[in-house]
Amino acid sequence: xxxxxxxxxxxxxxxxxxxxxxxxxxxxxxxxxxxxxxxxxxxxxxxxxxxxxxxxxxxxxxxxxxxxxxxxxxxxxxxxxxxxxxxxxxxxxxxxxxxxxxxxxxxxxxxxxxxxxxxxxxxxxxxxxxxxxxxxxxxxxxxxxxxxxxxxxxxxxxxxxxxxxxxxxxxxxxxxxxxxxxxxxxxxxxxxxxxxxxxxxxxxxxxxxxxxxxxxxxxxxxxxxxxxxxxxxxxxxxxxxxxxxxxxxxxxxxxxxxxxxxxxxxxxxxxxxxxxxxxxxxxxxxxxxxxxxxxxxxxxxxxxxxxxxxxxxxxxxxxxxxxxxxxxxxxxxxxxxxxxxxxxxxxxxxxxxxxxxxxxxxxxxxxxxxxxxxxxxxxxxxxxxxxxxxxxxxxxxxxxxxxxxxxxxxxxxxxxxxxxxxxxxxxxxxxxxxxxxxxxxxxxxxxxxxxxxx
Numbered sequence: 001x002x003x004x005x006x007x008x009x010x011x012x013x014x015x016x017x018x019x020x021x022x023x024x025x026x027x028x029x030x031x032x033x034x035x036x037x038x039x040x041x042x043x044x045x046x047x048x049x050x051x052x053x054x055x056x057x058x059x060x061x062x063x064x065x066x067x068x069x070x071x072x073x074x075x076x077x078x079x080x081x082x083x084x085x086x087x088x089x090x091x092x093x094x095x096x097x098x099x100x101x102x103x104x105x106x107x108x109x110x111x112x113x114x115x116x117x118x119x120x121x122x123x124x125x126x127x128x129x130x131x132x133x134x135x136x137x138x139x140x141x142x143x144x145x146x147x148x149x150x151x152x153x154x155x156x157x158x159x160x161x162x163x164x165x166x167x168x169x170x171x172x173x174x175x176x177x178x179x180x181x182x183x184x185x186x187x188x189x190x191x192x193x194x195x196x197x198x199x200x201x202x203x204x205x206x207x208x209x210x211x212x213x214x215x216x217x218x219x220x221x222x223x224x225x226x227x228x229x230x231x232x233x234x235x236x237x238x239x240x241x242x243x244x245x246x247x248x249x250x251x252x253x254x255x256x257x258x259x260x261x262x263x264x265x266x267x268x269x270x271x272x273x274x275x276x277x278x279x280x281x282x283x284x285x286x287x288x289x290x291x292x293x294x295x296x297x298x299x300x301x302x303x304x305x306x307x308x309x310x311x312x313x314x315x316x317x318x319x320x321x322x323x324x325x326x327x328x329x330x331x332x333x334x335x336x337x338x339x340x341x342x343x344x345x346x347x348x349x350x351x352x353x354x355x356x357x358x359x360x361x362x363x364x365x366x367x368x369x370x371x372x373x374x375x376x377x378x379x380x381x382x383x384x385x386x387x388x389x390x391x392x393x394x395x396x397x398x399x400x401x402x403x404x405x406x407x408x409x410x411x412x413x414x415x416x417x418x419x420x421x422x423x424x425x426x427x428x429x430x431x432x433x434x435x436x437x438x439x440x441x442x443x444x445x446x447x448x449x450x451x452x453x454x
Contacts (some may be wrong), residue, residue: 004061008043008085011053016044016091027086028079029066031136032323034330035076037404039066039086041190048166048174048205055203055435056172058085058188067199069141070112072133075329077198077440078141084438087328089140098123103211104163104180109140109204115147116209126214130154132316146196148400149278150246153211153219153364157400158195163284164208169201170431173217180208193426199335199437201430213279215245215282219272219291220308221346223301224273230339231363234298238279239364241294243287246379248278249368251359254322256292261321267307277363278311318360322371329379331370331386334350335395340366346389350399352378367399 009017018024019041025071029036030031045051058065065364068078092108095115099105107116111132129142131149141147143165147345148157155161163180167190177191194202225231231249238247244280252270259266268276268314280297281287295301335343344359347370351357355375361368375382387397387410397410412420424442427434 002153004057004063005041006131007057007061008041008054010041011057012045012284014051016046018042018044024086027071027088029074030074030076030079031133032074032319032327032330032394034074034327035079037080037084037414038083039080041085042088044088044091045124048168051092051203051205052172052174053085055168055170056088059171059338059433059435062433064435064436067140067144067203069109069138069144070240071399071402072137073141073145073213074332074401075398075406076406077145077402077437079403079405081405081439087203088099088338089138089203090203090403094206095119096114097340098125099180101127102180102182104208104300105211106178106180106206106208107139108206109138109143111139111141113137117122120211120247121214122328124214125211127161127209128212129158129161132319137407139207139209143195143204143295144197144199145400145402148362148365148367150248150362152362153247154245159192162191162195162211163210164196165204166206167194167202167204170435171434175202178206178208185427196402197405198441200427200441201436203436213284215243215284217284217286218245218280218282218308219286219288219289220278220311221278221281221296221301222267222297222307222311223279224268225275225277225297225358227341228275228344231277232337232340234277235293235337235363238277241279241281241287241290243281243283243290244279245282246278246280247362247364248280249361249363250315252276252304252356253356254318254360255314256390257325257358261324264310264314266408267311280308280312304370315360318358319369322358322373328371328373329375330372332367333370333386333390333395333397334365334367334399335390335393337363337366339393339395340368342396343368343390343393346393347386348386350382350389352376352382355382361407362381363398366395366406403441405439408441 064078064084066084089109092110094108096106164178256270356373358371
């Protein structure tokens, strides 16, 4: 290993190969302290050439590599394991000039979502994908997991924003497809294949990304609904809005917990609702009048316009507020919207007597973030019940967080043997020695998790 580390230092410099335990620590533990591992070293390249050289050195030595972006993942996909080298992408922060003709920009894998948004806005445009961890989450990680967030109802997931990619294969060869042509039909589209592959097929080093108009005028409303099923019934009406930008779901437990954490009064008494819908509109002119008119006959509506910042502060802090109470059993699932009420009942039926569930998510996509505290020794059976119910309701075991190491045992059940076999075949073709992120997405290596939450 000492000779291997010497070779890595030749590539990226001694200062960018971290071997000291204290310096490695933040890379070995995820941001919610649910997944952890150990690596002999953290390597921090600053260019695609250095990434390629690192992968060649690792391949020659037979050492696996785990790529990591902002380390904001929730399923353990960027945490090192089985003696793998941790490849941090945070120094790949190049941002190209905004191409206003094509409404595109090229961003390095280590660029944060917030930095990308600010860069686009300086040119009068915007980047569409957005979520609470924007200040830390990176472009490379968002591509690897096909991240979603709050604006999927209007602009789609990360896959819809990717016009081209630069990536490095396990053997160190470089794929460079950053032209961003909107019409291009020359064979297989490799960028589409790599989006959502969680670093198992190649290491993404840069992306050519679609930009959208920057809407400077916004209006939001918080709507109290009698139940989750009632909230789902509101969705067709909301889709009539010409400038609908987000439709977020906050269940009363999540509202109470987060407002307590922030030390603020809930905008609406959580006891007066069975579910809250946060509706957000954005346009080039004030969309508040249209939003207010649409909701005029609806009881329990507040803050059309005025309290948007507070509402989003609550929404962005839900995960952090939950984590402050301990490590929950955390699931990210989605079902057809009409089945959300059925899924909620299945979740409640699965709960142990002393457990506490906190639900929130993205209503328009039927996406629930399930957080169960104090499940204790029953965590495994609760997970089994909820994920199986999700599949039976026509849903997905991962809506936007990815599979990571948390759900590898479920992927074949979700996709079926033919699709799963095809995925394994693609992995073997592009990474025959299983060098890249082994154990993620497709089970292939032992993994270690902290003691079950509770």
